[in-house]
Amino acid sequence: MSALRKAAPPGSVRVVIILIGGSWICSSNWSAPGAAMVKWLMSNPNLTAAVIGTKNVAQWKENFGAARQGVLSASDRETLGLLGAYNKGLTCLLCANCVSRCPEHIAIADIMRYERYALDYHELARACAEYSTLTKDGTACIACGNCLLACKAGINITSNLKEIHHLLG
Ligand code: SF4
Ligand code: SF4
Numbered sequence: 001m002s003a004l005r006k007a008a009p010p011g012s013v014r015v016v017i018i019l020i021g022g023s024w025i026c027s028s029n030w031s032a033p034g035a036a037m038v039k040w041l042m043s044n045p046n047l048t049a050a051v052i053g054t055k056n057v058a059q060w061k062e063n064f065g066a067a068r069q070g071v072l073s074a075s076d077r078e079t080l081g082l083l084g085a086y087n088k089g090l091t092c093l094l095c096a097n098c099v100s101r102c103p104e105h106i107a108i109a110d111i112m113r114y115e116r117y118a119l120d121y122h123e124l125a126r127a128c129a130e131y132s133t134l135t136k137d138g139t140a141c142i143a144c145g146n147c148l149l150a151c152k153a154g155i156n157i158t159s160n161l162k163e164i165h166h167l168l169g
Contacts, residue, residue, distance in 0.1 A: 032079075034062055035076070039066050039072045089154040092109070095152070097152070101146040105136060106138070111134070111161060112160070114130045115127065118168060139165055139169070143158045
């Protein structure tokens with residue numbers, strides 16, 4: 001983390017990003033996605049700290065090694081491009097761009113985050129507890145489609161809200 005702090009110019013915006021690290025199976029032509037993402041974080045001049053989730057020592061070594069290398073290579077960029085394409089429509093970026101578009105004032109990004117608690121962190125009870133506190137849950141969606149225009153990640157929000165309610169409601 002100290003390397004990240006040094007990379008940030010004085011007065012810059014400080015951003016904390018939670019990243020799920022992982023040693024994924026990939027072609028020898030590509031970088032390990034977890035390592036490529038760490039280097040991508042390191043290349044952000046506005047970043048002063050990152051919180052990177054790791055499941056085991058091997059992932060920690062991979063992430064730490066990437067953080068020490070720092071610079072994105074061509075294969076890192078290729079891997080990130082493939083990862084982005086693969087995730088298109090699958091992974092909510094939690095940007096909340098959709099929220100202000102919703103006439104029903106559904107906390108869409110929060111609901112997507114609760115789903116991550118359940119599926120990525122395997123914390124179903126916590127996810128259900130958070131979901132139960134919402135004033136309006138996924139069932140309030142009237143399928144107007146306004147939010148879809150705001151989502152650069154291509155998420156099928158109306159469908160996802162139904163599925164998430166099935167999981168957490
Ligand atoms: S489709 Fe549902 S979630 Fe999206 S803006 Fe309309 S009511 Fe809100
Ligand atoms: S559903 Fe789309 S617009 Fe809404 S928070 Fe996720 S990525 Fe952003």
